[in-house]
């Protein structure tokens with residue numbers, strides 16, 4: 001396989017790019033394309049992730065049907081749709097988390113900056129450091145706050161000196177909006193934090209390895225409204241630096257945090273587009289029915 005974009009090599013085993021070279025030096029490719037995205041034709045520019053004809057099977061059961069979607073860089077894209085429609089399945093295709101499910105089979109292509117994430121040469125561990133993931137339930141390691149954030153940079157060799165590591169931990173916690181709350185207790189267990197703080201710790205952990213994409217699977221569903229508001233503010237701040245994809249059951253949340261929305265139904269991507277348009281003028285009656293609460 002030929003990689004046409006220099007950044008593609010970052011996906012390949014043993015070719016993780018130095019952090020400082022990511023994004024800043026290499027602009028995402030601008031590709032003029034007319035692809036079906038649900039209904040209609042969309043011209044995409046400056047997208048980070050490009051999915052074509054993605055199908056996923058669990059054993060014999062098909063969970064996703066021919067999904068075509070472009071996901072923009074430095075922006076928040078929300079996946080919405082009723083329970084079981086395939087949102088999480090599709091999200092897991094982006095960093096190959098479906099590889100960890102023995103019955104799952106993924107067909108079609110997903111490219112990040114033009115590099116196929118399913119290519120044999122791609123090391124899923126390197127891929128997952130570029131494409132971080134935050135789950136529904138906060139899952140800090142049973143380690144200190146410091147070690148939770150320092151772990152990734154250490155194993156990926158991003159810091160060799162103690163002061164470098166401390167600086168990454170501090171800046172990641174600051175970016176995650178948690179520094180002021182934990183600066184004086186960095187060596188206490190991460191599991192001792194509140195649910196909302198734990199979720200921000202997990203986000204700091206993801207940020208610490210300088211990812212380019214952050215996937216969030218219902219990151220606020222276990223949180224109270226105040227903690228939810230903090231995570232939403234954080235997502236809004238982070239979008240200037242990362243490509244963020246969020247699965248949410250809350251249409252209000254999708255409307256608040258995302259610039260692009262994709263609506264899934266029964267394993268199909270029904271439509272996608274600018275969030276405001278999706279919520280004010282959906283093209284498909286199923287989207288209209290879902291966002292007006294007729295089903296879901």
Ligand SMILES: Nc1ncnc2c1ncn2[C@@H]1O[C@H](COP(=O)(O)OP(=O)(O)OP(=O)(O)O)[C@@H](O)[C@H]1O
Nearest residue numbers: 058063081082083084085086087088089090101103
């Ligand atoms: N590990 C698995 N093994 C078998 N089937 C699965 C597995 N994970 C998901 N599925 C099936 O795939 C379909 C899509 O599920 P998925 O979790 O992706 O939907 P979802 O839209 O994220 O749902 P929810 O909003 O309830 O989280 C469902 O029919 C589900 O039962």
